[in-house]
């Protein structure tokens with residue numbers, strides 16, 4: 033589904049990604065881990081077209097998409113959920129979802145998509161008329177996910193969905209990620225929480241010094257003291 037090869041990204045004079053290669057098979061959940069500032073968000077931004085790589089290739093479903101603009105990536109089914117659950121705080125839950133219908137113009141289809149999303153997130157239906165800004169952290173995370181789903185993605189890029197949430201709320205997010213895969217989605221999940229990555233992902237990559245420094249089955253990470261200590265500072 034996604035094939036990233038030899039990705040290199042600079043911000044001005046600073047090299048952030050040196051040589052990053054990985055693949056995300058269709059219907060897989062792949063975790064990307066790494067310490068603060070290791071370049072996790074930069075990888076997602078380079079895949080979604082928000083940042084232009086200096087070198088390397090990004091292929092989506094077998095087609096070269098390197099350097100494609102964000103809206104073109106959305107058309108290809110690549111949708112990013114930004115770090116920090118950015119919802120439109122002054123808009124209602126329902127209006128946030130309508131804004132997410134980026135590729136869908138047909139009002140009836142939009143209403144159908146929203147109805148389906150409320151099945152997946154009953155908590156959001158209960159709060160459909162509330163201002164997004166008054167939702168709890170967990171509800172805002174759900175809304176950010178739900179808004180991304182309105183664009184009918186095939187590949188979902190998630191940027192630290194669990195951060196700042198209570199353990200019980202994190203459990204519901206984990207369940208949602210599993211539900212999304214069961215519905216056929218492919219997921220690239222950036223996390224700092226190794227427990228979350230181990231619980232949902234098939235495979236994990238750890239980013240350090242601009243390269244993938246470790247790759248392995250996600251469930252092995254929890255017990256891998258070397259990786260936790262040397263790459264993630266745990």
Ligand SMILES: Nc1ncnc2c1ncn2[C@@H]1O[C@H](COP(=O)(O)OP(=O)(O)OP(=O)(O)O)[C@@H](O)[C@H]1O
Pocket residue numbers: 043048066067068069070071072073074075115224
């Ligand atoms: N727009 C930008 N201009 C200049 N430098 C940037 C920019 N965005 C990020 N950086 C720098 O690039 C490096 C990687 O940032 P990035 O946000 O990709 O890391 P991250 O792994 O997502 O970090 P975090 O865990 O804090 O979210 C950091 O040193 C950051 O300060």
Ligand SMILES: [Mg+2]
Pocket residue numbers: 072073074115191
């Ligand atoms: Mg980040």
